Amino acid sequence: MNKWTLAVLYAATVCGISSIYAPQPLLPVLATHFGVTESTASLTITATMLPLGLAPLAYGFFLDAVPAKPLIAASLALLALCTAGLCLAPDFTWFLAARVGLGLLVPALLTAVMTYLATTASAASLRRVMAAYIAVTVFGGFFGRFFSGLAAELLGWRIPFVGLAVCLGLGAALALWLPPDGRAAFSPMRLAHAPQVLRKPGFAATYLVVALLFFVFSGMLNLLPFRLARLEGGYSPLRAGTMYSGYLMGIIACLTSHRFARPLGGPTRTMALGAGLVIAAVAVFFLPSPTTLFGSVFVLCSGMFLAHSVAPGVLNGAEKAHKGLVNGLYISFYYSGGALGTYLPGLVLGRYGFGAAAGTLAAAATAAALVAARLDVRAFPGDVAVK
Template sequence: MGKWTLLVLYAATVCGISSIYAPQPLLPVLAGFYGVSQATAGLAITATMLPLGIAPLAYGFFLDAVPARPLIGASLGLLALTSLALPLCPDFHWFLGVRALQGLLVPALLTALMTYLATAASPAGLRRVMAAYIAVTVFGGFFGRFFSGLAAQALGWQMPFYGLGAALALCALGCLGLPPDGRSAFCPMRLGNAPQVLAKPGFIAAYGVVGLLFFVFSGMLNLLPFRLESLEGGYSPLRAGAMYSGYLMGIIACLWSHRLSRCLGGPARTMALGGVVVIAAALLFAVASQAAVFLSVFVLCAGMFMAHSVASGLLNGAEARHKGLVNGLYISFYYSGGALGTYLPGLVLARYGFAPAAWVLAAAAVSGTMVAFSLWRASFAGESREEQA
């Protein structure tokens, strides 16, 4: 792939991921503007993540008949329009409706992007390419949140959505110059093949790990703006956006994950270590201090993306034929966990307070780590270690 192709794909990835998370640092502002509760305001993220947990598999039918390139361009164009529409919503029900529509568009973009990269990369460089893609998604998560908080602080809460809409439109235009993808070298993605993929040793466990850890990840970051309100120093959009600086640690974790995997003896052990780090982040998040909350995001991102970056390459490397389905399932499990994480802890917070919500997050982190440890004994993990050697 040429430099222009990579630039367009990475920019599209950053903007697509940013569209998911841009409202997150603004949740208290949205709650006040639309006159809704904290838990209801959190649905602004859930409304987008919930379709993300279901829709990726459906896009296999499109990828059967349509190459990835036009699907990437069309998704970006429609995301641009919906981003521009968000500040114009007259009430929160309309806002949630547009966010749900974005949740149907983002998986089309992400599934097409992952499939485009997986089919264009050489077998030897596949895991490195997928790890780089994950690093770009991490930056997109940071950029979307930080830019949103910064722009809202300076220009009002509507401005982040206008700016993001313009950036998405530019990416859609850039996609016109992408070369055709090589999807014809692989079997089309069909839902009927899902049992075959899930039956492979260790696949369900690997999907379960990323789903559970992303539950913790999404839950913590959704609660973060409301957590700031209860601590000394208070909340502001800029302060909330700056709290997501821990995402930069996630980029480092992605770039070093495969070297760490070789040192530890395989991806399964790397995923288990990532789970242990996420447990530590959940416990640190419970400390009543803005400094502790700030540090917990660094720890959380290190653990989450340590596991996430090796899991994607591991699954793609273990299934040579059904890459579209492997990636669709991955996104579905990933964002299903995230959708539950953006809602359930917030519901517990509203009814029982912060401490029980923090325990829910810690319990999910422990569960994900236990599943990761179980992968050590799976033949899937053993085969993967042999591949890395």
């Protein structure tokens, strides 16, 4: 796979991920603009993540029968239209409807890109390519939030969405020039293969770990702007966007995770360590200080993406035939956990306060750590010797 192809795929991924998270640092602004409560404004993120948790499985089946390339181009073009539509929404209902549209389209893009990479990369480079892909998704999460906060602070809340729409449209044009993917190497998918994949040793447990961790991750970052508003210095879009700088530590975690796997005893132990860091991040997040709030995001991203960066590689390496389904299931579990995380902790916060919300997040992180710790390294043979 040449560098130009990787650059187009990775740039498309950054734009797609950015479109999910761009509203997050703007939640208090959106609540004021549309005249809704904080918990209702949080539905802006839930509305996109909920379809993200349901649609990828269908796309996974689809991608085992058709090439990924046209789906990448089409999804980018439609994402550009939906993102531009956010600027024109006359009320919050229309804004949410556009966000639901984004949630239906982003999994098409992400599943297609993951499948394109998995079917085109050589066996020797697969894990490195997938780890780099995860690092790119991390950068997309940071860029979407930071760019949104910066642009909104300087030019108004609509400008971030205009900029993203232009980038998505350009990505759609570039995707038309991608070479074909390696579709011929894989067998057709049947519905009965889904439980077969889930029954493979370690697969269901790995999916559960990433779902629980992303529940915590999404819950903390969705609460961040509202938490910031209650601390010294208060809230502004730029200040909230800057708080997501911890994402940069997530990129480092993704690019170095393979180095941790060997001394730790394999990727399953790496996932357990990541879950432990997420538990620590929850404890620090709820301390009443802007400095500790800022630091907690670095710890959170280190743990989350340490686990997240190794999981897709071992799953794709252990399943030789149905890459589309494996990746569709992964994204489905991942974002189902995230969708619940964007809503439930906020609901608990509104009714019972920050202490109860912290307890909810800590319980989910602890469950993820326990499941990861019980994963047998033999579930993914050969992964102890990750290089």
